[in-house]
Amino acid sequence: LMMEHHIQWSVASHDTGLDRQNSERYISILKSLDEFYNMVHLLGDKQHTEPPNGTNRPFAIPNEGELRSYFVMYQMDNAGASDKYLKTLRPEVLEHPDIQFALKVMQARRSDNYGKFFRLLRQCNYLQACAMFRFVGPMRLRALKVINRVMRPGKNEAPFSVHDLKEQLCFNNIKDVLEYLEYFGFDITSQAGDDGEEKYKVILHGNVLEFQVD
Secondary structure (H helix, E strand, O other): OHHHHHHHHOOHHHHOOHHHHHHHHHHHHHHHHHHHHHHHHHHHHHHOOOOHHHOOOOOOOOOHHHHHHHHHHHOOOOHHHHHHHHHHOOHHHHOOHHHHHHHHHHHHHHOOOHHHHHHHHHHOOHHHHHHHHOOHHHHHHHHHHHHHHHOOHHHOOEEEEHHHHHHHOOOOOHHHHHHHHHHOOOEEEEEEOOOOOEEEEEEEOHHHHHOOOO
């Protein structure tokens, strides 16, 4: 999971099959882990015909909810597979906080709610962020399309704060935002603020609507 995150950060890797190969390996590992969990549950249920220690709690595996949640997030764009997978989860696993977090991410992704998606990205831990990162690019482009459509009065060109985009879309710094906007052909203006810091604005226009969202 961390490896794919770092591969996606590497510009050079986008011209190779490394990210795809890593994705395929990761899915294979998750499927093997899923089969292992199912087997352990089956053996555990057979061994404990009565709940252990007189409790009503089912046979539990440490970290199962966390690790299964990565599979949910990783497959969230495959609606058939992810929905089918969720139906196979035991109730106690489905109620795990990490699974519930993954479901919120899935809902935000499928509904194009970029505000909720990036709020969740700010709240999550490192491995959850790695799982979400593969969807950051498409969600940023969706956000840019929405902002571009809403903020242009009468379809005219309109300025929008680059600093606001940095915060809203979870960019690391202004330089990354500027490079992202310049890739799509946006014009950038700048002027010194009252504090002496350079303030940037992007000139919104219709061109971004020509780009395909994955």
